[in-house]
Amino acid sequence: MLQDFLSSVQTEVKSRIKDIIGESNPIEKSMAYTSMLPSKMVRAGLVIASGEANTNIDKSSLVNMACAIEMMHSYSLIHDDLPCMDDDDIRRNSPSNHVVFGEANAVLAGDALQALAFQVIAEDEKLDDGQKIKAIKLLSSACGKNGMVYGQHLDIENENNEHTTQLDLEQIHHLKTGRLIECSILMGQISSSINLDDQKKLELFSQKIGLAFQIKDDVLDIVGNIEKLGKNKLSDIKNDKSTYVKIVGLENAIERYESLTQDALLLLRNVSYDNDEQTDKLENLANYIINRES
Amino acid sequence: MLQDFLSSVQTEVKSRIKDIIGESNPIEKSMAYTSMLPSKMVRAGLVIASGEANTNIDKSSLVNMACAIEMMHSYSLIHDDLPCMDDDDIRRNSPSNHVVFGEANAVLAGDALQALAFQVIAEDEKLDDGQKIKAIKLLSSACGKNGMVYGQHLDIENENNEHTTQLDLEQIHHLKTGRLIECSILMGQISSSINLDDQKKLELFSQKIGLAFQIKDDVLDIVGNIEKLGKNKLSDIKNDKSTYVKIVGLENAIERYESLTQDALLLLRNVSYDNDEQTDKLENLANYIINRES
Numbered sequence: 001m002l003q004d005f006l007s008s009v010q011t012e013v014k015s016r017i018k019d020i021i022g023e024s025n026p027i028e029k030s031m032a033y034t035s036m037l038p039s040k041m042v043r044a045g046l047v048i049a050s051g052e053a054n055t056n057i058d059k060s061s062l063v064n065m066a067c068a069i070e071m072m073h074s075y076s077l078i079h080d081d082l083p084c085m086d087d088d089d090i091r092r093n094s095p096s097n098h099v100v101f102g103e104a105n106a107v108l109a110g111d112a113l114q115a116l117a118f119q120v121i122a123e124d125e126k127l128d129d130g131q132k133i134k135a136i137k138l139l140s141s142a143c144g145k146n147g148m149v150y151g152q153h154l155d156i157e158n159e160n161n162e163h164t165t166q167l168d169l170e171q172i173h174h175l176k177t178g179r180l181i182e183c184s185i186l187m188g189q190i191s192s193s194i195n196l197d198d199q200k201k202l203e204l205f206s207q208k209i210g211l212a213f214q215i216k217d218d219v220l221d222i223v224g225n226i227e228k229l230g231k232n233k234l235s236d237i238k239n240d241k242s243t244y245v246k247i248v249g250l251e252n253a254i255e256r257y258e259s260l261t262q263d264a265l266l267l268l269r270n271v272s273y274d275n276d277e278q279t280d281k282l283e284n285l286a287n288y289i290i291n292r293e294s
Numbered sequence: 295m296l297q298d299f300l301s302s303v304q305t306e307v308k309s310r311i312k313d314i315i316g317e318s319n320p321i322e323k324s325m326a327y328t329s330m331l332p333s334k335m336v337r338a339g340l341v342i343a344s345g346e347a348n349t350n351i352d353k354s355s356l357v358n359m360a361c362a363i364e365m366m367h368s369y370s371l372i373h374d375d376l377p378c379m380d381d382d383d384i385r386r387n388s389p390s391n392h393v394v395f396g397e398a399n400a401v402l403a404g405d406a407l408q409a410l411a412f413q414v415i416a417e418d419e420k421l422d423d424g425q426k427i428k429a430i431k432l433l434s435s436a437c438g439k440n441g442m443v444y445g446q447h448l449d450i451e452n453e454n455n456e457h458t459t460q461l462d463l464e465q466i467h468h469l470k471t472g473r474l475i476e477c478s479i480l481m482g483q484i485s486s487s488i489n490l491d492d493q494k495k496l497e498l499f500s501q502k503i504g505l506a507f508q509i510k511d512d513v514l515d516i517v518g519n520i521e522k523l524g525k526n527k528l529s530d531i532k533n534d535k536s537t538y539v540k541i542v543g544l545e546n547a548i549e550r551y552e553s554l555t556q557d558a559l560l561l562l563r564n565v566s567y568d569n570d571e572q573t574d575k576l577e578n579l580a581n582y583i584i585n586r587e588s
């Protein structure tokens with residue numbers, strides 16, 4: 001059932017992203033290449049799962065916001081893979097963007113994906129201006145100098161650093177991955193009438209799920225199958241990064257993401273929505289995040 | 295008098311950019327480095343000159359939009375200077391961003407400046423949500439895959455291309471430089487009540503001024519003094535780019551930007567504003583653009 005939900009999200013969001021990007025110039029082709037690679041689209045799923053029980057938000061607007069999040073994620077992958085960053089030649093079982101289109105076009109495709117993420121929200125036809133501004137505030141803050149970009153900086157600094165602690169790594173994960181996951185969930189709520197207390201719970205839920213997602217990723221990086229994972233699992237070892245598993249051990253890492261997920265679900269169950277279906281979808285997605293095998 | 299206006303714009307906009315960026319982490323330091331280099335801030339001047347006669351827009355909001363434009367411009371300079379792009383080690387008489395902070399941080403600082411440009415508009419305290427969305431639509435469209443980014447792609451393609459025509463080059467200039475200049479002028483009008491016909495004239499004025507600006511830049515690149523220009527004037531020759539002067543000759547290039555400016559000013563004088571002072575400031579700036587010596 002969750003697989004059906006995610007499959008339909010993937011189909012709908014990919015089709016919309018393809019339309020938005022187009023393919024009439026080489027930059028658009030480069031943008032579309034990475035955006036169209038097979039992926040789980042967990043972030044898009046979170047936007048839609050979080051928002052679809054809100055009757056005052058049109059499904060097409062949720063899809064547009066999901067596109068914005070996924071395009072922002074794609075841009076970060078393209079830039080992270082650059083030779084001057086993580087220097088990864090493989091992304092999702094395919095050659096990385098810069099391998100196919102060259103470094104200059106990879107930088108530019110990433111830049112244009114970021115601009116397009118904001119544009120698709122600003123040009124949405126159903127959201128009102130106040131909702132759009134809420135979404136753009138969330139997105140720009142999550143991705144910028146105190147969010148995703150700073151996380152990537154710290155992640156690079158972390159290479160060859162033997163003194164990275166568990167706390168350091170949780171901060172990196174929170175910034176680099178967690179902030180965009182949190183943003184996905186909160187974007188679904190831009191038109192909801194939940195009270196401040198419930199909103200705080202949802203933020204904490206998002207933060208815990210975001211961290212669990214990344215720790216699970218580190219675990220999969222060690223135990224996962226290279227074909228299933230779709231990226232060179234040796235990349236983190238090659239860069240001699242301190243991964244979560246390396247610092248706390250495999251068993252403690254698994255324990256940590258499981259307990260984070262349990263805490264997160266407890267928070268979620270205490271949020272009062274108009275519609276229980278919403279909690280169910282987010283709960284299923286949270287469980288999927290820790291049970292996935294790739 | 296125009297110098298006084300531009301000086302006050304520089305002081306005000308730089309001070310605000312410094313506040314917005316902060317300096318608490320290395321990415322912020324890298325962002326601030328390029329944003330704070332001495333510059334004319336013509337784009338910021340255009341936002342403010344275009345908008346300040348509109349009584350229903352607060353000066354602080356014009357400054358925020360000017361910051362957004364200048365930060366977008368700074369991000370494009372940082373990325374354009376990268377080794378995989380134009381490979382320029384000098385920008386505005388100082389070492390380029392990647393020379394000081396390394397390539398990875400330069401890519402990230404550019405990425406964060408783009409996010410911050412959208413954020414500063416979304417978080418403005420005086421604009422209403424409709425005005426903010428108008429500004430964000432203009433900015434995202436001007437900078438993206440059919441605007442500035444595509445222009446930079448074409449500019450790189452233009453290297454080593456002996457068959458570039460005058461028309462090709464005017465398209466590159468329009469996309470790479472003109473779109474952001476046009477955006478600066480139109481942003482000042484997001485709250486104005488000018489009619490569609492006048493808006494069209496203003497768009498055409500902006501496009502012509504944007505192109506004149508870039509052709510003047512090409513001319514200065516040839517005849518300008520390296521100290522005055524503040525960048526390595528040999529860079530375009532080194533990359534063997536077809537510059538405007540190379541294609542049409544110095545005299546024709548000068549004639550072209552002068553006639554573009556005259557056409558632009560004619561359009562501007564036919565726009566009906568509530569306030570003539572506005573036309574004067576824009577006219578002065580247009581004249582400054584073609585008369586500047588650096």
